[in-house]
Amino acid sequence: MATILDGRVLAQNIKSVLQQEVAELKEKTGVVPRLVNVMIGLDHSACAYANSQKKVAENIGINYELTILPSDVTQQELITVIKRLNADPCVDGIMIHKPIPAAIDYRAVANYVDIEKDLEGINVANIGKMILGETRLIPCTPAAVMEHLKSTAIDLKGKEAVIVGHSEIVGKPLSLLLLRELATVTVCHLATSQAGRLVDHVRRAEILVVAVGKASLIKGDWIREGAVVIDVGINRVEDKMVGDVEFDAARKRASFITPVPGGVGPVTVVMLMRNGVEAYKSQRLKKDMY
Ligand code: NAD
Numbered sequence: 001m002a003t004i005l006d007g008r009v010l011a012q013n014i015k016s017v018l019q020q021e022v023a024e025l026k027e028k029t030g031v032v033p034r035l036v037n038v039m040i041g042l043d044h045s046a047c048a049y050a051n052s053q054k055k056v057a058e059n060i061g062i063n064y065e066l067t068i069l070p071s072d073v074t075q076q077e078l079i080t081v082i083k084r085l086n087a088d089p090c091v092d093g094i095m096i097h098k099p100i101p102a103a104i105d106y107r108a109v110a111n112y113v114d115i116e117k118d119l120e121g122i123n124v125a126n127i128g129k130m131i132l133g134e135t136r137l138i139p140c141t142p143a144a145v146m147e148h149l150k151s152t153a154i155d156l157k158g159k160e161a162v163i164v165g166h167s168e169i170v171g172k173p174l175s176l177l178l179l180r181e182l183a184t185v186t187v188c189h190l191a192t193s194q195a196g197r198l199v200d201h202v203r204r205a206e207i208l209v210v211a212v213g214k215a216s217l218i219k220g221d222w223i224r225e226g227a228v229v230i231d232v233g234i235n236r237v238e239d240k241m242v243g244d245v246e247f248d249a250a251r252k253r254a255s256f257i258t259p260v261p262g263g264v265g266p267v268t269v270v271m272l273m274r275n276g277v278e279a280y281k282s283q284r285l286k287k288d289m290y
Helices: 007-029 044-060 075-087 106-110 124-132 140-151 171-180 190-194 198-204 247-253 264-284
Strands: 034-040 063-069 093-096 160-164 184-188 207-210 228-231 235-237 240-242
Touching: 007 044, 007 140, 007 264, 034 044, 034 075, 034 264, 044 063, 044 264, 063 075, 075 093, 075 106, 093 106, 093 264, 124 171, 140 171, 140 228, 140 264, 160 171, 160 198, 171 184, 171 207, 184 198, 190 198
Parallel strands: 034 063, 034 093, 160 184, 160 207, 207 228
Antiparallel strands: 235 240
């Protein structure tokens, strides 16, 4: 029976480290990190998520502000707001809250976020730097997956790691992070399923990360004995939140498994704060103190 990787406990441990670090930085410089979340329109669930981010930030000692723009804001107006935040030396980190209106080209706007303030690691320059291992601002969900893997103390070197889902925010950046640890990485996606090969890849996985958004996509009996299973998926089934993996059946075969909810999600929020602290340090501390 797998050990459950409790994301709330892991998040609390990382939060405690960050709390201590922020307190020390405040003593050194007199100021705490200031992060700004730019949200467009008043979407109910986006607001709820932003409020939970704010709570986590304040708990760590980080100043978190929400800038809400009208839902009919133009791309040019949004870029102007981002440029103003880029130029403000009192702002350490910027994020653009999703969803954003279809009329706005998210990728074009993302590239305006200053690479040193890029909390979500979405600027194409930071994505490129990730390939070279040269940025500390790593997309939050893949970073959370890596923290869960680190908490198992399993050496990833040479392990068969299979990722299901190849999105720009989860699967693709995660493949780079796993490669950095010298895992042997396979990335599966919709076409893998359509070719009827998903089960073959999943059966080989010593490390399995699933980020698709389809409940019960991964059957419990596909899991390799002793595999580590990280379920990133979030699905609503009859008013219950579930992941992409059949949890009860998978748990019988895996060595470690994340639950949904309470697995990757709570750690993802803390990774955003960790990026905020890294952004602050790179901008406010003299390079020789860093
Ligand atoms: P996405 O829609 O951008 O990408 C989905 C991926 O799944 C694609 O690579 C697609 O090819 C693949 N896919 C679709 N159907 C498939 C199938 N039948 N077999 C194999 N692959 C298939 O999704 P995303 O934004 O990466 O999010 C994925 C899931 O992770 C969602 O449920 C999302 O809510 C969740 N998520 C959770 C967190 C968190 O912090 N816990 C963060 C981000 C996303």
